[in-house]
Amino acid sequence: MRPRDENERQFAADIDRLLRGEESLSVQDDADYAEALQFAQRLMQLRDEPTEQFAGKLRNRLVVKLAEQDARQEKSVPWFVRLFSRPSLRLAVVSTFMVVAAVGLLWRADLLAPLSPRADEAGPGIMTTPDPSAPPETEERTAAPDNDMLTMEGVPPAAVPDTTLMVVGHVPPHAAYSEPMSITFEFRNEGTEPVSLAFFPPAVHIRDAATGDIVYSFAPGERSHAIRPMEVRSYRIDWDQQDLQGSQVQPGRYMIDVAVAEQTVADERWRTEMMTVATFSIETVNSGD
Amino acid sequence: MYDTCMPRVYRYVSYRTGNPSVAEDITAEVFEKALRHFDNYRKEKASQATWLMAIARNAITDYFRREGRVQVVREEDAPEEVSEVPAVEEQMERSEEVRQLRLCLAGLPKIDQDIISLKFGAGMNNREIARTLQVSESNVGTRLYRAVQRMREAFKGWEHETQR
Numbered sequence: 001m002r003p004r005d006e007n008e009r010q011f012a013a014d015i016d017r018l019l020r021g022e023e024s025l026s027v028q029d030d031a032d033y034a035e036a037l038q039f040a041q042r043l044m045q046l047r048d049e050p051t052e053q054f055a056g057k058l059r060n061r062l063v064v065k066l067a068e069q070d071a072r073q074e075k076s077v078p079w080f081v082r083l084f085s086r087p088s089l090r091l092a093v094v095s096t097f098m099v100v101a102a103v104g105l106l107w108r109a110d111l112l113a114p115l116s117p118r119a120d121e122a123g124p125g126i127m128t129t130p131d132p133s134a135p136p137e138t139e140e141r142t143a144a145p146d147n148d149m150l151t152m153e154g155v156p157p158a159a160v161p162d163t164t165l166m167v168v169g170h171v172p173p174h175a176a177y178s179e180p181m182s183i184t185f186e187f188r189n190e191g192t193e194p195v196s197l198a199f200f201p202p203a204v205h206i207r208d209a210a211t212g213d214i215v216y217s218f219a220p221g222e223r224s225h226a227i228r229p230m231e232v233r234s235y236r237i238d239w240d241q242q243d244l245q246g247s248q249v250q251p252g253r254y255m256i257d258v259a260v261a262e263q264t265v266a267d268e269r270w271r272t273e274m275m276t277v278a279t280f281s282i283e284t285v286n287s288g289d
Numbered sequence: 290m291y292d293t294c295m296p297r298v299y300r301y302v303s304y305r306t307g308n309p310s311v312a313e314d315i316t317a318e319v320f321e322k323a324l325r326h327f328d329n330y331r332k333e334k335a336s337q338a339t340w341l342m343a344i345a346r347n348a349i350t351d352y353f354r355r356e357g358r359v360q361v362v363r364e365e366d367a368p369e370e371v372s373e374v375p376a377v378e379e380q381m382e383r384s385e386e387v388r389q390l391r392l393c394l395a396g397l398p399k400i401d402q403d404i405i406s407l408k409f410g411a412g413m414n415n416r417e418i419a420r421t422l423q424v425s426e427s428n429v430g431t432r433l434y435r436a437v438q439r440m441r442e443a444f445k446g447w448e449h450e451t452q453r
Contacts, residue, residue, distance in 0.1 A: 005431075007434060008430045008431050008433070008434040009430055011430075011433065011434045011437070012414075012415050012429075012430045012433060012434075015408060015409075015433075016414055019408075019409075019412045035441065036434070036437055036438060036441060039437060039440070039441040039444070040409070040437055042386075042390065042444075043390065043405065043409045043437070043440070044409050045387075046304060046387060046390055046391070046394075046409065046410075047300055047303075047304060047409060047410055048299075048300065048303040048304070048309060048312070049296065049299075049300065050295065050296055050299040050300075050303075050312075050313070050316070054299075054313050054316075055295060055296075058295070058313075058316070058317050058320065059291060061317070061321075062291065062320055062321070062324060065321060065324055066324060069324065069325070
């Protein structure tokens with residue numbers, strides 16, 4: 001018989017081998033030890049595997065919870081922190097600041113002088129303020145929005161931060177009370193690299209715009225989907241205007257949120273973004289008029 | 290993390306509780322808790338598997354506390370009637386054997402039940418088990434061997450009884 005502590009060490013190593021599906025390395029000269037190993041093999045048979053159905057359901061549940069958690073955290077962070085927490089925006093702000101600083105330095109060093117008349121050359125009579133009678137250019141731009149970039153409901157396409165993915169929701173701006181309605185989503189890759197989406201089609205939440213409460217949720221799918229550069233992927237969901245308890249929702253304004261689970265090219269980590277892509281209202285139809 | 294660790298967590302919980310539907314509930318609870326507290330996870334302190342198993346262990350303890358009982362093997366797991374058909378009879382014997390093995394496991398101290406479940410259920414090595422249970426690796430090795438021997442002795446007793 002071997003010493004007990006040697007048996008213990010050998011036993012753990014043999015079990016690990018058996019668990020990996022390999023043969024045990026021990027020489028079967030110790031009947032007691034061999035019996036213990038045989039019994040261990042019986043213990044392995046007690047192992048139970050999770051069903052695929054459970055694994056899928058739990059994964060979906062976690063994706064929705066992760067998106068909700070991200071959305072809650074996003075709302076609780078001040079706007080300036082959010083701005084600087086996104087690498088692309090941080091880069092944009094820093095670059096703009098550096099360009100402005102560089103221009104300022106060049107200006108002070110008089111290196112930009114050839115581009116505009118110097119004050120002493122221009123003479124005292126030149127007005128530098130704009131003509132007040134001229135229409136302000138910027139106001140015209142804001143007054144006439146770019147209609148191509150708006151959905152029917154006035155919500156601009158939502159860009160997933162730090163990526164080239166745009167998500168647009170199409171829904172009739174005014175839906176009749178208790179009438180089934182369709183919502184169409186478009187995922188547009190405006191970049192030059194493919195974008196990978198997981199859990200496609202994504203989870204969709206319909207929220208009461210007044211309270212922010214989720215009235216109905218569509219669970220995410222389980223497929224993965226790569227969207228090639230400039231490709232548009234769309235899909236449609238139908239909603240019977242019933243809430244999670246199966247009751248007709250009240251007339252009022254609603255928002256549509258989409259939880260996009262997407263893989264970033266930079267760090268190859270999956271992450272989710274919850275974004276509002278459309279709003280609409282449910283209205284009662286006055287048949288008497 | 291989910292794809293790698295979920296089956297291991299489930300197997301550990303299922304091994305320890307002996308009930309698939311309870312194992313599903315507890316596994317879901319573990320991952321929801323992990324999601325909520327992921328900011329607290331420090332990779333320099335523990336691997337993700339070790340961290341999740343520690344959460345699972347607490348969830349199992351809470352479950353038994355809630356239920357107000359120590360782990361027992363449910364009567365409904367035992368065969369209810371004896372059939373004359375050999376295949377069914379074999380299946381009954383097998384299920385009775387499983388019930389006895391679970392009884393033997395339930396008779397061990399809690400820490401040994403955890404070691405057996407983490408080893409045979411989750412398939413962890415002794416180092417991972419030691420980190421999860423915060424004991425030394427050599428202690429895990431000793432306890433594992435002795436726990437298996439104790440279970441074997443108890444199981445042998447039952448086998449002799451049934452053979453008589």
